[in-house]
Amino acid sequence: MKSILATAAAVxxxxxxxxxxxxxxxxxxxxxxxxxxxxxxxxxxxxxxxAMDTDADGLLSEEEVQAAQDSGALPS
Structure with missing residues (x-):
């Protein structure tokens, strides 16, 4: 049961x-x-x-959104 909960939490x-x-x-x-x-x-x-658009293409990729959330620049 614990492994099922841990797996669900990770997912x-x-x-x-x-x-x-x-x-x-x-x-x-x-x-x-x-x-x-x-x-x-x-x-x-x-x-x-x-500041979040690190490749300056005018769009935020999934990686840029994640980096912004990790840095606190964007709420998660």
Whole structure:
């Protein structure tokens, strides 16, 4: 029973970042745009977005969202 609970907890922990991104990714393209981010977090500024957009392509990838959450720049 304990191993089942541990496995379930691990699966949920790993799925949380992906769920967070998919909740923001309203057009389903696999990326989060500035507009999508501001819909979820209205106080986010262009400067906040630029700091999270490490490859400067104008979109947040799953990795960039995860890094922003890990650093505390984006709530998880």
């Amino acid at each position: 949920l922990a790993l799925a949380a970042p992906s769920w967070a991104q998919s909740a923001m990714d309203t057009d389903g393209d696999g990326y989060v745009s500035m507009e999508e981010l501001q819909t979820a977090y209205p106080d986010m500024t262009a400067d906040n977005f630029a």
